[in-house]
Amino acid sequence: MAGRAVLAAMLVLATVAGGCGSAPGRTTAATTTVAEIAPVALSVEEPDGETVRARVSGGVWVADVTVAGHSQPGSLVRVTTGCTRPSCLLSAQTDGEGRWRVKLRAETTSDHPYVRIVAELAGQSALTLVKLQPPAAARKRPAKGRKARKRASRSGGRTGGAAAPSNREGTEGLPEPPPPATLPAPPAGGSPSPSPVTPSGSGGTASSLLMVGDSLAVGMQGLLPAQLPGWSVATDARKNRTLAEGMARWRLEKGNAVVNAFSLFTNDGPANTAALEAAVRETAAEGCAVWATIARPAQGRVSYAKANATLERLAAEMPGRVVVVPWAAAVADHPEWLVSDKVHATGAGYQARAQLYAQAAQSCV
Structure with a gap:
């Protein structure tokens, strides 16, 4: 009896393994569906004309800028700010959702505060701009000048009156650039144009x-x-x-x-x-x-x-x-x-x- 019970159980299992509704004598092959990854356009979403405080180094304005965007998941995006130092040209690896982020160096001069940022991948290039703000030291000069005038006035000095406007002019620091709509084209010595991308x-x-x-x-x-x-x-x-x-x-x-x-x-x-x-x-x-x-x-x-x-x-x-x-x-x-x-x-x-x-x-x- 025990042997018959075991044999019956084996027959039931064989029937179930054959699949519900399967035709006799046919086997159902397992299929694997591979999800297709939709193409993602290269984009730069950060910064987008935002202002970043600069510092002075070697006579130019310098800032560390975080650049972020989207691209095809698993791709390697080349990002540059156009200057010649190695830290001005870096690569960013995208994550599984296509996001990438990198921090690199940006350089410019006081007469052209905007820096062009270029991201490149497989024949695509995406552009954005960042505006470098005058270094903090330049903005502190007017305050120091006012304190000096106050101290001179308290000590009986002759720096007040008509001399004050001249002193302020010398301590105002670098002027604010005009709004973007009135900015001229970059000067010949400004940020270079992005290099052409040659598809593989x-x-x-x-x-x-x-x-x-x-x-x-x-x-x-x-x-x-x-x-x-x-x-x-x-x-x-x-x-x-x-x-x-x-x-x-x-x-x-x-x-x-x-x-x-x-x-x-x-x-x-x-x-x-x-x-x-x-x-x-x-x-x-x-x-x-x-x-x-x-x-x-x-x-x-x-x-x-x-x-x-x-x-x-x-x-x-x-x-x-x-x-x-x-x-x-x-x-x-x-x-x-x-x-x-x-x-x-x-x-x-x-x-x-x-x-x-x-x-x-x-x-x-």
């Missing part, structure tokens, strides 16, 4: 593009380099960026890029076409400039039709210097490329937008 196996860089833009540029940041194989593609993009802010960033970041591309004016009022035209003319003076028509619902009952007409007119007036991406017409033909807000794009929309920008850039060279 490309055999050299065919050309170069600098993209400055808003959230629409953020959406295609990781897609554009693939559309321009062999190119050096650098991007500075931020959500809610206005035309004025974008132009200020471009003036500081423009280097030797063959093509300057812009994804701007979507966050500006549609009636401000004079500022748009001035911006396009300024960028066209530096080479080939790529701009896109605006697809956005009317603001205050004013549409972006006049702004788009301005872009088309300037492209006709300056062929080869201004190339227009027909984004408004493209999404009119493909409304499914926009999400519900009728401004931002779907995944397919960003892919199409990147292709249109790439075609425009290639027509420049």
Whole structure:
């Protein structure tokens, strides 16, 4: 009896092991699903124009700057501030969520307090700026001067009255720079332009593009380099960026890029076409400039039709210097490329937008 019970138990186990619902004589092979890792665009999120207190070393302003951003998990991002010391060029390893962080040295001079930071990975470049604040010692001089005048006044000295303004002028320290919107282009002796990125196996860089833009540029940041194989593609993009802010960033970041591309004016009022035209003319003076028509619902009952007409007119007036991406017409033909807000794009929309920008850039060279 005991032997029969054991045999019955073995038969039950064999049936269960065969799998519930399996056809007789068939075995079910175990399958392993490997999760695919979605591509992550290279971005620099810290700093973004923030101010860092500098110190004086060898006649230049120096600061230790923490730079952070996102990229493909497991990748190695190359980060540089453009100076020649080894601590100005470091690599950062991304974690499992694609985050990376590194602290490196930044250098500049008092007449140009902004430093350009470049992150590079596999043909992509992401840009940002940091502003170095005057060293603390320079800011303490006025206080020392006031204390000296007070001591001289108490001791019967002759440093008061009319002499005071002259003394203050000599102890004010370094002047504050103008706001970014009025800053000129970097001087010849300022921070060098980012070196071109040569993708692995490309055999050299065919050309170069600098993209400055808003959230629409953020959406295609990781897609554009693939559309321009062999190119050096650098991007500075931020959500809610206005035309004025974008132009200020471009003036500081423009280097030797063959093509300057812009994804701007979507966050500006549609009636401000004079500022748009001035911006396009300024960028066209530096080479080939790529701009896109605006697809956005009317603001205050004013549409972006006049702004788009301005872009088309300037492209006709300056062929080869201004190339227009027909984004408004493209999404009119493909409304499914926009999400519900009728401004931002779907995944397919960003892919199409990147292709249109790439075609425009290639027509420049």
